[in-house]
Structure formats: C-alpha cells, structure tokens
Ligand SMILES: Nc1ncnc2c1ncn2[C@@H]1O[C@H](COP(=O)(O)OP(=O)(O)OP(=O)(O)O)[C@@H](O)[C@H]1O
C-alpha cells in the first residue's frame with residue numbers, strides 16, 4: 001500500500017490545476033466536432049462528462065493525452081502544455097492514464113506482462129519491481145490470481161479491471177475513462193464501478209465519460225454536459241441531474257435517468 | 260453438421276462406421292466417386308512403388324549396375340551424390356561444406372526453438388556461425404586453402420542463398436511494410452514504389468540485373484562477389500512480397516492496440532516492436548511461411564545465371580554419358596531434398612501456429 005500512499009502524496013504536491021483546457025476547437029475535415037471548449041480540473045477532482053452520442057465527449061478527453069490533435073486552444077495537463085511537440089506529449093502520457101471502452105489489453109501478453117511492459121519500457125523500472133507493483137495493483141482490482149493468464153481468457157469485467165490496473169501501474173497523476181462500462185454485461189458493470197469508486201477514494205484526479213448516473217452522483221464533484229461539440233452545462237451532480245438549466249440537458253437526463 | 264458430433268458420443272467402432280457412412284458412401288453417387296478415385300489412384304501407386312522400390316537398383320557396383328534394371332536406378336545417387344551435394348567444390352575439401360551445413364543446421368534448429376528466443380543468444384550465435392561457415396567454405400585461414408565462391412556449389416550453396424535471403428530480406432520486409440503505413444509521405448512513397456516495382460518484375464530480371472547490370476554502377480576496380488550480389492537480389496525480391504503479407508497483418512491489428520500503447524507512453528519503436536509487430540506477424544504467419552518456403556525453392560533460379568546450386572549440380576551430373584539416362588532418378592533426388600526442407604518448414608509452421616494461438620480463445 002506504500003505505492004498508494006506515494007500516490008496521494010505526489011498528488012498533493014502536483015500543480016493545483018490538474019487539467020486546464022481553454023478555447024479548444026477540433027475539426028474532422030470540414031466538420032467541427034469541438035467548439036471552444038473550456039474546462040478546468042483541480043487536482044484530486046472527479047469530473048463526469050456526459051451527453052448524447054456524437055457530442056464530442058471521447059474527442060475531448062482523447063485530446064488531453066494527445067490521442068487526438070487539436071486545432072485551436074490550449075491544453076495544459078499536469079503542468080505541461082500540449083503544443084504538438086513530442087517532448088510534451090511523452091511527458092503528459094507518462095502522467096495521464098487512460099481506460100478505454102473496449103479494454104484494449106494486449107492479447108499476446110499475459111496479464112502480468114500487460115501491467116509491467118509500460119513501467120519497464122517507459123519508466124525504466126526493473127522487472128522485479130515492476131512485477132511487485134503489478135501484483136499490488138492486481139490485488140487492488142481484486143484479481144491477483146489471474147496474473148499468469150492471457151486477456152482473452154478473462155471475462156469482460158475482469159479485463160476492464162486489468163486495464164485499470166495497467167494504467168495505474170504507470171502511477172499516473174490523472175486518469176481518463178472513456179465509457180469504461182459501456183461494453184460490459186450488466187452483472188459486470190458493478191465490479192468495475194466498485195474499483196473506480198475505490199480509486200476515487202485514493203484522491204486520484206479523474207475524468208470519466210459515462211452514463212452511469214449512480215456513479216456520477218456518488219463520486220463526481222462536477223458533471224459536465226456536452227452536446228454538439230459544446231460544453232452546454234456543468235455543475236454538481238444533484239443540481240444538474242435534478243434541475244438542469246438548459247432544454248438540451250433536461251431532455252437528455254430525462255431519457256437517461258428513466259432507466 | 261449434427262452428425263459430426265456422433266463419433267465423440269459413441270465408441271470407436273461406431274466412429275469407423277460413421278466415417279464410412281458419412282465420408283465414403285453417403286449416397287450411390289458418392290460410392291461411384293469413391294470407387295472411381297480408387298481405380299485411378301491405386302494403379303498409379305502400384306506403378307510408382309514397383310518402379311521406385313521393388314524393381315529398383317539401390318547399390319552401385321560400377322557403371323554397369325543398372326544395365327538390367329527394370330525400375331529406378333538409385334545407384335546413380337550413390338555414385339553422384341557428392342557432385343549433387345557439393346557441386347564444383349574441390350573433392351578433397353568436401354568435408355568443409357559438410358561441416359558447414361551441419362553447423363548451419365544446428366544454428367537454424369536453435370534459432371527456431373522458442374526456448375532460445377533472445378537476441379542476447381541469437382545475435383552472437385549467428386555472428387559466430389556466419390563467421391565459422393564463411394571461414395570453412397572460403398578458407399584462407401590456417402591450413403584451409405582458399406575456395407572462391409565460384410567453386411561453391413550444391414546443397415551448401417542453396418542453403419547459404421536461402422538463409423541469406425531470409426535473414427537479409429525479412430528485416431527489409433518489415434521496414435517496407437511499416438514504411439508503407441507510415442504517416443510520413445516521402446517514406447510511404449518510397450516504400451510503395453519499391454514494393455510495386457519489384458513485385459512487378461520477374462525474379463529472373465532481378466538476377467540478371469544483379470549479375471550483369473549492377474557491376475556497371477560500381478566504381479572501377481571494386482568488385483562485389485557474385486554470390487553476394489545474387490543473394491541480395493533474391494532477398495530484396497523476397498522482401499517486397501513479404502512486405503505485403505506483413506502489411507496485411509499490420510492492418511488486422513485493431514486501432515485500439517495502438518491507442519493503448521500510446522496512452523501508456525510507449526514510443527513508436529517500443530509500440531511497434533513489442534505490441535504491434537508481434538500481433539501482426541502472428542496473424543500473417545501462415546502467409547509469411549508460404550513465402551519463406553517459396554523463397555527456398557526460388558533459389559533454384561540461379562541455375563540460369565550459372566551459380567552451381569543443387570539443381571544446377573544435378574543437371575551437371577547428367578553430362579556423364581554413363582549415367583545420363585538416369586536423369587529422372589537424379590532429379591527425383593534433388594526434388595526430394597527440396598521437399599524434405601520444404602516439408603520440415605511447413606511442419607514447423609504448423610507447430611508455431613499452435614504455439615502462437617496460446618492465449619487466444621478461439
Ligand atoms: N476519426 C473520425 N473521423 C471523422 N469524424 C469523427 C472521427 N471520430 C469522431 N468523429 C465525429 O466526431 C464527433 C464526436 O465524436 P465523439 O466520438 O467524440 O463522440 P462521443 O460523444 O464520444 O459519442 P459516443 O457517445 O457515441 O461515444 C462525432 O460526430 C463523430 O462522428
């Protein structure tokens with residue numbers, strides 16, 4: 001658990017603004033998918049981003065670790081500006097972990113190798129330390145017994161928990177989640193959300209794209225509602241779910257909260 | 260398809276029964292077809308067996324051994340195998356290529372064994388092997404007299420060209436495949452032009468270029484060994500085909516794998532070497548082995564430009580008036596040598612495929 005303690009400690013020392021996005025614009029060809037988006041995330045803050053399909057949620061968080069390039073505006077993550085230079089990009093990716101909807105585990109590597117490859121290659125951690133770290137995180141996501149298996153031998157929920165552990169093994173300051181439970185069967189959603197709740201308790205800065213409103217109410221400091229590439233509304237979860245101020249948000253939450 | 264489950268359920272006897280019923284005579288038409296096939300295949304097999312085994316002469320007792328033979332005259336192999344296996348290599352020195360081939364085979368077997376897959380072992384191994392084989396074949400060290408590559412021949416030459424082709428060609432193929440998928444426009448264009456041009460040209464043309472045209476571009480006085488030039492030519496040809504199969508494998512690796520690797524902070528070559536290529540090569544493996552086996556057989560093209568590979572050597576044997584009428588036996592033998600290597604490669608390919616599927620559910 002010392003890794004965890006380190007984590008919290010480092011998070012305290014990090015710049016008080018974990019992510020700062022100003023005037024972000026992005027086009028796919030001639031289609032503008034992000035319009036002038038501003039977003040500031042304090043260290044340790046948990047943000048849930050929601051909105052209808054195609055509203056640019058994925059694009060927004062993928063811009064933060066440079067999986068997508070942006071065309072206008074500024075992104076500063078963990079004190080480093082993403083300005084198209086490789087140096088900054090590498091620095092940000094080292095400190096920003098990401099969890100995908102489709103897990104994206106490396107199928108040719110065992111679970112343990114999935115967890116150790118990045119620390120060993122990127123951080124230069126020695127194998128033994130990397131494996132100890134990996135086992136530590138596998139315990140935190142409650143599947144240490146699967147370490148020698150291959151990803152496709154695991155259930156979806158287990159794979160997603162491994163994916164979370166894999167990102168955490170890089171000991172990131174910020175974690176991005178892009179619909180982490182959307183590809184899962186209902187009975188597996190809870191096990192993943194539970195892991196995310198536990199992670200939230202450690203003080204990790206989290207940006208989560210999700211439609212799990214229960215999770216948002218429990219964890220989120222703020223909910224950001226997006227539509228058509230714009231940030232339409234933001235606020236505390238209870239306020240925004242129960243008293244949305246825009247018609248778009250009202251219609252959307254009525255739909256989503258019904259289920 | 261429900262029937263296919265039956266043999267699992269019932270006993271062995273029933274399995275045979277099922278096989279006969281389902282696979283041999285499920286209908287009158289199939290019975291007819293089965294018998295027609297038998298009627299065609301059996302006489303051919305009997306003829307071949309009589310020729311190759313029962314009526315054949317195996318031991319050589321001199322030029323007259325096969326005078327009364329009705330079947331195959333394998334004595335020609337006993338008599339001429341040294342030429343077929345070693346070509347023009349000086350007779351008294353032929354222990355050198357024998358030893359070289361042995362070292363080569365051991366090196367290859369070690370290389371193909373997954374347990375030894377580490378660059379720390381394989382790179383020194385191959386460096387030493389190449390040096391020792393080169394020293395054995397070429398000589399000039401200690402008491403070994405020099406045998407120029409023009410006198411090399413037979414099986415050793417075929418193996419040298421084949422491994423040279425794969426060892427040189429494979430990395431080029433990987434680079435070309437990556438280049439063709441690169442975001443850098445110039446790199447991509449160069450790869451595309453190279454691949455498409457060389458794939459459009461017959462191998463023979465490339466061999467002629469390597470032998471006749473390439474030396475014209477060298478500064479006067481320099482001389483690159485003909486065997487080396489030819490091997491490089493075949494290697495590049497091989498690489499261009501192989502690049503396309505590897506590219507197919509690369510295309511089949513999901514975008515999410517790239518994204519996950521990037522998000523973890525891996526650099527391009529780390530991502531490519533550790534995440535993308537292993538998966539791409541696994542997917543493309545059957546096609547890759549296909550080209551490797553073809554490359555082995557393609558070395559026989561060098562006959563045309565006068566390199567003395569195993570096929571040229573066999574042809575040379577047929578210059579001997581005493582034995583020339585047994586060319587079928589001689590070529591069968593050469594064919595069998597190719598087959599042995601080709602078949603070993605395909606068995607290996609199948610074992611590897613099974614191994615690589617470890618961890619993949621389906
Ligand atoms: N590679 C691409 N090329 C062109 N257009 C794209 C590409 N990726 C996304 N888009 C478009 O950008 C817009 C925003 O997409 P994005 O994936 O960010 O939406 P989202 O809010 O994550 O939606 P979802 O809930 O369906 O995941 C959509 O209109 C989408 O069609």
Ligand SMILES: [Mg+2]
Nearest residue numbers: 057058059179
């Ligand atoms: Mg999305």
